[in-house]
Amino acid sequence: MRLVKVNAPFVEEDEIWAVSRVIESGMLAYGSVAEEFEREFAKYLGVPYLLTVSNGTVALYVALKALGVGEGDEVIVPDFTFFATASTVVLAGATPVFADIDLETYTLDPASVEKLITDKTKAVIVVHLYGHPAKMDEILQIAREHGLHVIEDCAQSHGAEYRGLKTGSIGDVGAFSFYATKNLTMGEGGAVSTKLKDIADFVRLYRNHGQTKRYHHEMIGWNFRITNIQAAIGLQQLRKLDRMNSRRREIAKLYRDELSNVEFLRLPVEKQWAKHVYHQFTVWVEGHGNRDRLSEYLRKHNVQVGIHYPKPLHAQPALRQYFRGSCPNAERASTHVLSLPMHPGLRDEDVLAVAGLVRKFFAEHV
Template sequence: MIPLANVCINEDEVDAAASVVKSGWIREGERVKEFEEKFASYVGARYAVAVSSGTAALHTALLSLGVKAGDEVIVPSLTCIPPVSMTVLAGAVPVFCDIEPQTYNLDVESVKRMITDKTKAIIPINYAGHPAALDVLSEIAEQHDVCVLNDAAEALGSTFNSRRISAYGGLSIFSFSPNKAITTGEGGMIVTDNGDLAEKARIIKDYGQQPRFHHIMLGHNYHMGELNAALGIAQLKKIDDILTRKRKNAQRLTQKLSGLSQIKPPLELSGCMHTYCLYSVKVKTNALREYLLAKLPEVGVQSRVYFPPMHSSPMLKNFKFRIDRLANTKDAVSTLLSLPTSAALTEDQIQYVSASVAHILDSFFGP
């Protein structure tokens, strides 16, 4: 099976993990601090706070911003659940806005319609690794005195107008789960240029204590361990090579799929750098998407739908939320399909994936 994603791990990570075990210190310590410093330098932020997952990063970031009961947080429905569930966990109301049809990111006109004096934050997710309209979203946020909480879980290394995407918004979060550009097994990072927000995040992720056993706010155990940080340090050394290979493989796959009238490959808009955490194609109809989804595993190609609509999640039946007209979202969730996008893909595998898609499309329409 050609997987959607592969981790790029070798003896460097083995040696890094072994050194932690041999040291006898495996909970958060000096390696976490080193990872934070090196990560902040890479993304161009003043502060970085390591946590146990991207989900923990979102929750900690929301709490650091003071999001609470009665507040509203703008999110897309085309997203993984954490921006929604962490908004609810913080006590706030998710407000689902539509996406634009080119990159599947938050539509600024929808945001303008749905923002109110209750809005506390806007969370763009930079779908699949392509930056959202971060400049316009930042302007809207500034006009309404709210924060852009930039969810860059899928977009490490992505740039917008020649700037790292963490340059936009009061806070950005990253995820290091195994399908991301680099992995720590599980882990996340909050980055910001605001020292007060960074300090709040550190307290919240450490049981709300400062100093030890003196709990000044409600907090959580969201620590990153030394083993995770050691993997992150080793992985970060490879990030540029990983992203170069992922982009090259995505471009090759786009070239091979571009002649198929039933498939629309992902776009990279001018001024943006797409890092292809996902390689999501738009299939002409839902029936054809479902046929590809069923048939590709039979020929050894993994595919997946990223994502179902979160506004329809059963989890929300017990919680309040608001929703805009979601015409583009409804179209995207019924027609998007993600194909393999690993940095480890070979030319033969890319050819096989594209040929398999073409063959299955032909079989759908018959002889």
């Protein structure tokens, strides 16, 4: 069987054309193309402000700084997500507090959040993991009661919807990544979305050395700018984001049709209030050791798979010191989840072949 990749950027002639135009223009750094991307993505999300930054990690960091999170503050984050969701809290000078997830959507469990709130809690970061929105109403309610800020980590959820609203338009700030394998890519890149003018004003200065006009600096900031070259790729990606997400949803349906009868698998759920954009198609594999054996079997048959994530954050050497309480669901998830190939360039026959191998594994090896 030919190699089936777990993930791949979906770039076509349009991106090559758009990048060539920027190169020919000679205006390579941040400029009009980046501004055009910002206007179009803001409109797509339904927010007044969208500011690009270097990557998703920086987007989270800048969001925390904009909300005034710093020393002495605690920020509640899910225990089951990519490292940057929590490392940026430490980088901002605050303390990450790990909350558990629910095992249906793999997103933050509101009950777990509530238990961890102290006088020091300043914000909650929700992650729309794998492209499925988190339980925003419950989280926003808790945040309102306790006066907390809500940051949405949208690195995996471009175009996903919660009750008809795009993720990134619901909390105080949204943080996006445009890394190579994301639903919308620039190779590397990131953005902050918000309805709040103060946040937007801060980020605009902070990402550009606090410069209000040329060589006049009102605050200490960074260079967190993207280039017109990245933005040119991003603009083309944005214009076909809905098409790419539709293809992801078609692939998810195909997997579902092919795998729903496999007794050892729990397939991803799409809640009735959600539009899932399947950044990953992550299945739960029942039975001790079965996940790793299935993973090995698929790799041997030329199918790439991913484990998102093999450790809960509290077990990372760099974050262990911040752990208190317990997150049993995150721990269980880390030993049972497996991401099957998912990207818009996958062909139906690839999906059918992968599903066939999964069925064969359970028929012959379990």
